[in-house]
Amino acid sequence: MAEMVDLTNIVDLTNCDREPIHIPGAIQPHGVLLVLHQSTLEIVQVSRNTQGLLGPAPEELLGQPLSSLFSDQQIQQIQQCLTENFESINPLELAVTQGEQAQPFDGIVHRWDGVIILELEPRQNLPSPNFIDFYHQVRGVITRIQKAPSLQAMSQVVVKEVRRITGFDRVMVYQFDETGSGSVIAEDTNQDQPYLGLRYPATDIPKQARRLYTLNWLRLIPTSQYEPVPLVPPNNPVTNEPLDLSLAVLRSVSPLHMEYLQNMGVNASMSISLIQNQDIWGLIACHHSEPAYIPYNVRTACEFIGQVMSVELVNKAASEDIDYKMHLKSLQTEFVDALSQEDHFLDGMAKLGRQLLGLVNATGAIVCSGNQCISFGQTPPKDDINALLKWIKPRFDQGMFKTQSLMQDYPAAAAYKAIASGVLALEISSIHRNFILWFRPEVIQTVNWGGNPNKPVEVSEDGSLRLSPRQSFDLWQETVKGTCLPWKASEIEVVQELRSLIVGIVLRQADEMALMNYKLQRSNEELDSFAYIASHDLKEPLRGIHNYANFLMEDYGDSLTEDGVAKLRTLVRLTQRMEDLINSLLHFSRLDRAELQHQQVDLHELVQQVTDTLEIARSQDDIEFRIPRPLPQVACDRPQVTELFTNLISNAIKYNDKAHKWVEIGTIESAESLPAPGGIPTTATPVFYVRDNGIGIPPQFTDKIFQIFRRLHGRDDYGGGTGAGLTIARKVVERHEGRIWVQSTPDEGSIFFFTLSPEPAV
């Protein structure tokens, strides 16, 4: 978090960081430290408290062989320990005879800094530790750690178990973040004030302490009110430098740290390192308000728990990662489904709705495509969105923009900070202007610090600045305004994945569309060429037959009989009929492909023209055209509708054997009582009709009459014709999304009904 970085920088006066805590020249008083010569095991340096714990004064021990304290058998044990991995041998069961009594000690030996360091902690009157005890103590814990489903659950198991084993007042798991400050993520305590959720600034744990934490996995301070025991002599006689106590369990801690613990009201403390990838991940921190000594074997058990937890950190992170990724995967699948089912980006996104919000824990989202936007949840007003988008556009970095406090850089956003303090924006495609914006509201954000993170600065006697640990660990709250909760790295990763996902889908859809267009175009071209073949390649030989039959009659008519000539005439007639059929088919196929040119057409005028034309063509007939009411203006394709009326009206005249023929053309406003095809009456208006007093159509043929080249009469009866007229009429109606049907009574007449608009949606 940005605020935290700022705060820690302010107090980063690094005297804590500079303090050489690995060479304090002293140890804690609950044990004795002996420094031995590497090869001779001569005692070369001791802690000043030997007299109280071992008997001999420091001066009596210095320069003495180890045998002055231990039996040969014990020395052998120590030597053997040095040749092996002493970590697995420690602690050694040692005893020092002091007068009558043999005092048992836990001996902890290690080689470091050119010498051998032997630390002795008096053993309490506890039963001798053995492997079985240790095993029983930790076996159950380890199983529970491993079975814990999450990091949180595991941490809770650990604090509970460590507290059970050690009896500390408070055991916490403390996790560092990338800035070095940390927070308490799990706690088990008998104290009133919980520390769970508290943050501690990075300065609470100086750099060199962190280094020691990785070297030495467990530190114990039985009491913070101890008097450090200096080493005699002060320097390591081998190196003539202060003795490096990095790995010593008794190492005296920094006075600053003691002050820190005391200010916190902590007496005994123990911490166990949690290590991930060779770096400190966190601590198991134990506090006790009274002094508390934890025997070495119990410490070993705790350390082991820490090691197991360290190993499990990776697994838990991985399994949480897997859970998260599974969740993400299923979301992604839904996204892909939703997006691929829709042709348009926006429609697909609209389907997802609230899931879009859940993806990044946003409270509002807007999806823009071109000039259209759809919004989910709480979003700024539409007008503001355009301005905001305009402002964000040049700020996209690799297709993404994010801010936790929009008004900081974009003051206009102050107006809607309550709903959009934070913005996370994705640019899917700048060409198609596809964007997704997520919003988060202002959070009067509270950061709970374990005390004021600004450490008070003291001016020391020599005038230099000195940092002393904070006096108060009372909850210290910081409030942050005009800011939303931070966008997490994982959330940013999610939207980045989402982006590439959508880009992929959009690209694929574009490809599919292009392919479909290509196929469609090719199929149209094929149809065109089919029509052309029909019109040209079939016609050419037909014309040849026609002409040659005529040549034959012209050139050889004299030598042919009358019957022969008659047959040639039939041949000629058939070629002409064949041409009619080809022309009809061609016309019909063109009708299907021609793009409709919708315009407002005055149908009254159109029908007048049609009847005028037909009247001229059939001037010999007695025909009455009735138009009871003026026909309306309708949006339609004029040439096609002209053909529709022409075909229907000319059929009405043609299939009429009455002396006085009449044709009525009109509209009805409601056709709901009319038996339309399929029994479903039309709700489209108006319904047009063309009615005649002609020969009518037998009921069994009322559907068939619309089939192409379907004729009910001999081809030369009723003026002939190819039988395509009604098929073309139906095609025109269908192209206008209307319906056409017929009602007829043989010998009385027929009524053709049709609509020129789609059925209105219910």
Place this chain on the structure above:
Amino acid sequence: MTLSSATFPLLQHPMLIVEDSDEDFEAIQRFVRRSPRPIPMQRCVNGEQALALLTQTVLADGPDRDQAPGLIVLDLNLPGTDGRDILRQIKQDATLKKIPIVVFTTSSNPKDIQDCYNLGVSRYIVKPIDYEQLKRDIQSLIDYWLEITHPPELPELTP
């Protein structure tokens, strides 16, 4: 011979029929021959042949200039370079474009008709499947170009 002043009458210059169908050509020929005045005719069966003939007779300043066609009757559907391509090439040439062209084709496709007039044809006639109609069409064609129309001058050669 001064090229610029020479006229380009159909009676002296042949009528070029570009037609791949022998039957259709025979039909045209049959009616052209019925004309009271003899009309010289040339026939090409494809586009390449037609373009070669035009190049040789019109564009080359040689003895074949007498054979330069005074009218081209063009079918659209030809093997290889089809009628539309020939039309385009003729109309792009400053000299050749003066020769009147009548399209005589099976196609009644409105797009073809539109395209041909856009390219500058003089007439577009759809071949009928009607013997009498065909007879009338050919007769009108000859009358129109022989009697009514004033022919263009023989195109001047561009240097």
